[in-house]
Amino acid sequence: MLRVLVTKDIRRWWSDRQAVVVTLLLPLMLTAVLGISFGGFGGGAPEIEAIPLALVGDPPSLLRDPLDRALTESGLFAPVWCDSAEADRLVRTGEARAAVVLPADLQDLLSSERVAIGVWKDPGSVLQADIVEQILRRMLLRVQGGEAVYLAAWPADGFPAAGEPDPFGDLLEGDSLAAIWRRLRDRAPEVAAARAKLEAILDHQAALHDAFATSAVALTVVDRTGQEAKGVGPSTNMFDYILPGMGVFFLMFAAAAAAGDLHRERAGGTLRRLLVAPLGSTDLLVGKWLFAMLNGLLQLAVLFAAGKLLFRMNLGTDLLALPLAAVATSAMLASLFLPLALLTANEKQMGTISTGVTLFMALVGGNFINVDQMPPVLQAAGRFTPNYWANRTFNDIVVHGRGVGEILPRVAVLFGIAAVLLAVAVAIYRRRGGKAGLL
Amino acid sequence: MIRVRNLVKSFGDVRAVDDLSFAVGPGEIFGLLGPNGAGKTTTISVLATLLPADAGAAEVCGHDVAADPGAVRRRIGVVPQELALYEELSAEQNLATFGRLYGLEGARLKARCAELLELADLTEHARRPVKGFSGGMKRRLNIMLGLVHAPDILFLDEPTVGIDAQARTRILDLIRGMNARGLTVLYTTHYLEEAEHLCDRIGVIDHGRLAALGDKEELIQQIGEHDVVRVQLPPAAVAPAAAAAAAWPDVSSADLRRGKLEIHCRDGAALLPRLQAELAAAGLGLDQLEVIRPNLESLYLKITGRALRE
Numbered sequence: 078m079l080r081v082l083v084t085k086d087i088r089r090w091w092s093d094r095q096a097v098v099v100t101l102l103l104p105l106m107l108t109a110v111l112g113i114s115f116g117g118f119g120g121g122a123p124e125i126e127a128i129p130l131a132l133v134g135d136p137p138s139l140l141r142d143p144l145d146r147a148l149t150e151s152g153l154f155a156p157v158w159c160d161s162a163e164a165d166r167l168v169r170t171g172e173a174r175a176a177v178v179l180p181a182d183l184q185d186l187l188s189s190e191r192v193a194i195g196v197w198k199d200p201g202s203v204l205q206a207d208i209v210e211q212i213l214r215r216m217l218l219r220v221q222g223g224e225a226v227y228l229a230a231w232p233a234d235g236f237p238a239a240g241e242p243d244p245f246g247d248l249l250e251g252d253s254l255a256a257i258w259r260r261l262r263d264r265a266p267e268v269a270a271a272r273a274k275l276e277a278i279l280d281h282q283a284a285l286h287d288a289f290a291t292s293a294v295a296l297t298v299v300d301r302t303g304q305e306a307k308g309v310g311p312s313t314n315m316f317d318y319i320l321p322g323m324g325v326f327f328l329m330f331a332a333a334a335a336a337g338d339l340h341r342e343r344a345g346g347t348l349r350r351l352l353v354a355p356l357g358s359t360d361l362l363v364g365k366w367l368f369a370m371l372n373g374l375l376q377l378a379v380l381f382a383a384g385k386l387l388f389r390m391n392l393g394t395d396l397l398a399l400p401l402a403a404v405a406t407s408a409m410l411a412s413l414f415l416p417l418a419l420l421t422a423n424e425k426q427m428g429t430i431s432t433g434v435t436l437f438m439a440l441v442g443g444n445f446i447n448v449d450q451m452p453p454v455l456q457a458a459g460r461f462t463p464n465y466w467a468n469r470t471f472n473d474i475v476v477h478g479r480g481v482g483e484i485l486p487r488v489a490v491l492f493g494i495a496a497v498l499l500a501v502a503v504a505i506y507r508r509r510g511g512k513a514g515l516l
Numbered sequence: 517m518i519r520v521r522n523l524v525k526s527f528g529d530v531r532a533v534d535d536l537s538f539a540v541g542p543g544e545i546f547g548l549l550g551p552n553g554a555g556k557t558t559t560i561s562v563l564a565t566l567l568p569a570d571a572g573a574a575e576v577c578g579h580d581v582a583a584d585p586g587a588v589r590r591r592i593g594v595v596p597q598e599l600a601l602y603e604e605l606s607a608e609q610n611l612a613t614f615g616r617l618y619g620l621e622g623a624r625l626k627a628r629c630a631e632l633l634e635l636a637d638l639t640e641h642a643r644r645p646v647k648g649f650s651g652g653m654k655r656r657l658n659i660m661l662g663l664v665h666a667p668d669i670l671f672l673d674e675p676t677v678g679i680d681a682q683a684r685t686r687i688l689d690l691i692r693g694m695n696a697r698g699l700t701v702l703y704t705t706h707y708l709e710e711a712e713h714l715c716d717r718i719g720v721i722d723h724g725r726l727a728a729l730g731d732k733e734e735l736i737q738q739i740g741e742h743d744v745v746r747v748q749l750p751p752a753a754v755a756p757a758a759a760a761a762a763a764w765p766d767v768s769s770a771d772l773r774r775g776k777l778e779i780h781c782r783d784g785a786a787l788l789p790r791l792q793a794e795l796a797a798a799g800l801g802l803d804q805l806e807v808i809r810p811n812l813e814s815l816y817l818k819i820t821g822r823a824l825r826e
Contacts, residue, residue: 081616085602092604092645346600350661353564353594354617355586510568 078356082364083371086338090372101379104327105387108320127155128205129172129453131164133195134179153208168197172453174205177213195297204318204450210298249275316388318447321471324380325464326435326444328373328410333431335369336414340424358511359503365418366411366499373407395480402474402484405491406467412498413463419505443468447476463494517542517669517700518563523572525558525724532558534724535572540669540717545691545701547715549708549812555724556704557597560671563702564594577668590618593662597673599654600661603647607638607657610646611664618665632660635690652683659690669700676710688714708812720816728815736810742768743784745791747777748804760794784809 091097130148141158148154157173167173178195196213198206248260248271261272339361342348351361381399384390393399414431421427438444442462443451451459459465470487473479518540525533533555540546548556561567563574565585573580579587602610611629620628633639636656646654655675662670672691676684691714695701705711711718712732720728720735728735749757754772761770761779766787770779781787784807795802 078617081613085605085613088609089602089604345603346596346598347602349566349596350594350600350614351617352566353589353592354614355589355619356617 078360079364079367082351082356082360083368086335086364086368087371090368100327100331101376104320104323104376104380105383108316108323108384109388111319111323128153128174128208129167130154130156130209131167131173131176131197132156132158132179133161133164133176134158136179153212164197168199171199171456174199175209177209193297195299197299314389314391316384317391317475318450318472320380320384320388320390321475322439322444322447322468324377325406325410325467325471326439328376328406329413329435329439329464330432331372331376332369332410333414333417333427333435335365335372335411336418337424337427337431339365339418340421340427344424359506362415362502362506363499366415366502369411370404370407373410374403377403377407391475391478393474393480394478395474398474398479398481398484399471401481401488402467402470402491405488405495406470408495409463409467409491409498412495412502415502416498416505419502419509438462438464441465447472463491463498466490466494517544517577518546518702519573519575520559520563521573523559523562523574524570525555525562525567526570532724533562533569536721536724536726537572538719538726538729540700540702542700543695543698544717545695545703545715547711547718548702548704548721549706549711549718549816550704550721551706554706554721556721557673558724559721560594560673560702560704563588564592564671565589590665591668593665593667593670595659595662595670595672595675597675597677599658601646601654601658604645606643606645607633607649608642610657610661614661615664620665628664628666632663635693636660650683651679652686655679655683655687656690659687663694663699667699669702670694672701672703674704674706676705676707684710708816712812718812732812735812735815738815742780742782743810744808745779745781745784745787746806746808747779747791747802748775749777749795749800749802751775753798753800757795757798757800761791764790 127149132145132148136144145156145158148156157167159167161178164173164176164178168176176195176197178197180193194213194217196206196210198210248268249257260268261275339348342351348361381390381392381403385392414427414434417431417434418427421430441455442459442465443455444464446455447468459468466487470484470491473484473487518538520539521537523533523536524531536555536559538546548559550556558567562569563576563581565581565588568582573582575581576588577591579591581588602613605613608629611632612625615625615628629642630639633642636653636659638653638657638660641649641653646657649657659672659675662672675691676687679687688710691701691703703711703715717729717731718735719726728738730738747757754775754777758770758772758777761767761777764781764787766783767779767781770777772778779787779791788805788807791805792802
């Protein structure tokens with residue numbers, strides 16, 4: 078029976094070719110526009126608010142205060158000073174996008190010794206953590222450049238200032254290198270002094286070259302989940318961040334339309350005819366759910382395939398992860414609007430409410446802003462929306478390259494939501510008198 | 517085939533079906549005649565196991581509709597009032613979908629679909645999407661969908677609403693043809709002429725109650741309504757003629773109405789020889805004469821006090 082019901086709905090869906098094309102193309106078109114607008118292939122991400130940043134170290138207030146003020150006033154960072162254990166926790170939980178570990182004694186920065194600054198990145202917020210790293214690298218380049226400029230400008234090269242006698246006399250006169258070399262080998266005391274001076278100049282030039290070539294401050298970057306060890310870095314393709322969210326967003330509309338088909342069948346009279354047929358008590362509901370799930374699966378398959386071909390999307394490193402997530406997401410979204418369809422009076426009412434619910438959930442659950450970039454408050458609220466878990470799961474696979482083992486907990490959440498919502502729909506259906514309630 | 521006893525169904529404060537009882541025999545076309553909102557569709561919904569009754573009992577093909585709805589559903593076909601078709605699908609796909617829901621598969625299903633398409637004269641249009649069909653074609657397919665699993669009883673809920681006279685005639689012929697093959701039909705309508713010409717027996721229903729039951733003649737006898745003999749006379753002769761006729765035996769009344777003499781009597785045909793003789797004796801010519809037999813309209817008016825409305 079279910080096969081017949083699902084086949085019938087697939088045929089009806091497929092018969093409207095224009096709607097099929099629009100359903101499949103719209104998410105791709107919107108993804109393309111957004112992806113190109115926000116940086117396209119391998120681009121960066123726009124920043125929407127100050128990046129939470131943990132600072133580890135205990136510098137004197139003479140250094141600490143201006144640094145804190147500079148970071149805050151830049152508008153880019155929201156710095157929090159803490160110890161290394163707290164910084165580690167903040168980064169691992171995503172409350173800070175990165176932690177900067179300053180040397181134990183910040184005065185070392187001013188000495189000639191090489192010092193190390195650590196950066197701990199939250200791989201779940203790769204774009205913001207990357208911003209921290211890149212800014213630090215630029216700062217260090219400036220320090221390095223400053224050192225070189227200092228060496229170049231310091232008057233230790235022995236060149237005479239204007240008006241001073243020339244210490245080399247005619248030692249360096251002439252065009253022939255051989256003639257200069259012969260004069261330098263002269264052991265006369267006045268030549269020896271000039272030669273020592275020249276050697277000091279050459280040593281200074283070598284130090285200047287070293288200053289440009291090597292940094293006095295080293296930057297150590299550590300991914301707190303150890304992804305570097307697996308050799309899989311977070312994606313830098315903007316489409317990896319946008320397409321799954323758009324896919325889930327449009328799937329929510331498709332799921333609402335599939336559930337709302339109960340109203341269309343009622344208005345058209347076919348529901349009455351179906352209810353008279355010898356179907357199981359919940360076959361109709363399960364049939365609609367199955368159709369919505371298969372429809373969602375097809376849409377996601379087309380979307381990811383097109384994403385791979387058109388946008389060079391990353392589909393993860395584990396062949397099973399993406400199909401598993403797609404099945405779980407489709408199952409969850411297929412259940413999402415069934416209770417609403419049973420509680421609303423007609424298609425118009427259903428359409429209005431489901432559109433509002435979809436837009437709200439998309440906003441909170443990370444369909445418009447990648448879950449990585451969502452502020453902590455929104456991330457916390459997002460956990461209460463079903464689509465958040467779908468977005469998180471796809472993000473894990475596509476952006477972070479995580480495999481089946483790592484996404485299983487989130488997949489279980491998705492299947493759990495699907496089962497609960499389907500059970501709620503069946504309960505509403507039975508409470509409202511079963512078939513009589515659908516009429 | 518159908519037995520309904522003291523059936524009651526309410527929606528809130530509204531009693532849609534009120535102590536309804538009737539029975540339909542095998543091979544019969546039974547009509548439920550009543551205006552919109554009389555309780556016809558609710559009665560069919562209860563018999564088709566779609567709605568539970570509040571009180572009373574109903575059996576279809578020997579199965580109690582409440583206790584064994586599955587068995588009932590396999591024996592009945594339902595043609596809803598609205599065009600319950602998948603407009604995006606072809607006629608053949610519509611039939612095949614519902615055929616499969618009743619367990620038909622393969623060659624059997626194909627043969628049944630072909631047979632019904634032929635019966636509905638839709639064979640040439642079998643693979644066209646239904647949305648391109650005319651109203652009459654859709655109505656015929658709508659009926660065929662109720663027959664796809666070869667039910668013993670067909671419930672037809674006002675199947676001719678909103679179609680032209682030609683299409684209506686075609687559908688009524690279709691129903692008669694199916695009935696001739698042994699199909700029992702429960703037919704609801706608010707068209708008097710349909711009930712009168714199609715149904716073997718008619719139950720007149722109003723406000724959920726059965727007001728009258730029987731074949732056409734029985735119904736007319738039940739209301740004790742008279743024939744009307746309407747005579748066109750010279751204006752000056754009408755009043756004396758009315759006074760004279762009122763005294764005749766078997767005449768219940770005679771009066772002037774819109775310039776004509778109207779005589780209400782048991783048997784209009786039997787009255788005609790005396791009427792002609794009396795008029796000839798009085799030297800009056802007969803311009804125009806008609807005998808009006810009581811019909812279901814007058815029956816319905818008498819029972820409900822109102823005309824059937826569209």
